[in-house]
Amino acid sequence: MESRAFVAARKGNVSSKISKTRTGYGFFAKMIFASRWLQVPIYAGLTVVRAICAYKFLKSLKHLVMNLDVSDENAIMLAVLNLIDVVMIANLLTMVQIGGYESFVSRLRIDDHPDRPEWLSHVNAPVLKVRLSMSIIGIHPSICSKHLSIPPICRKSS
Structure with a gap:
């Protein structure tokens, strides 16, 4: 019953x-x-982190351009990888910030905005998780490659 x-x-x-x-x-x-609003300061903090990424990118780019004549090919490649890492991390932060806020806190109400990202129209927690995982997989090899430099004694001499 x-x-x-x-x-x-x-x-x-x-x-x-x-x-x-x-x-x-x-x-x-x-x-x-209501506790979902506790995430707002965290997402606001990610804006500061993205500003730090922009500063780091510009600083690294300036260093690359200023030392272009005295840098060897390996140093240039590592500098380019560093710039790509910063861009990919900034993209990851953007995805986390916008997608996380939209999924877990509140709607952004930017449906009519001309610069609205296309991926935001179908964002939800599972889609966001897959996108974040793919971004992390994309960032990870370039970070590892910077730390796995071959010692000079093991390099082939030409």
Whole structure:
């Protein structure tokens, strides 16, 4: 036998009296739902991190251009990899910030904006997770390659 409250809930006829009988459910549900706004300072902090990435990119680019004549081919390649890393990390931060805010905090309400990213129209938690994973997989080899330099004694002499 089903209880009257269960039957009413299944039919969509839940009265406020029945829903209030669950001790503290309404308070905890509202508290958990409202706690999503605690992520806003974190997403705002990612804006600062993206500014740091832009500064680091410009500083590395300036260093590459200023030392182009005295740098060997390996140093130039490592500098280019460094620039690509910074760009990919900034893209990852953008994806986390915009996609995470849109998925977990609130709608951005930018549907009519001409610069709205196309991928944002179908972003949700599983899609965001796959995109982030693919970005991390793309960033990881270039970071590892910078740390795996071959010692001079092991290089072929020409």
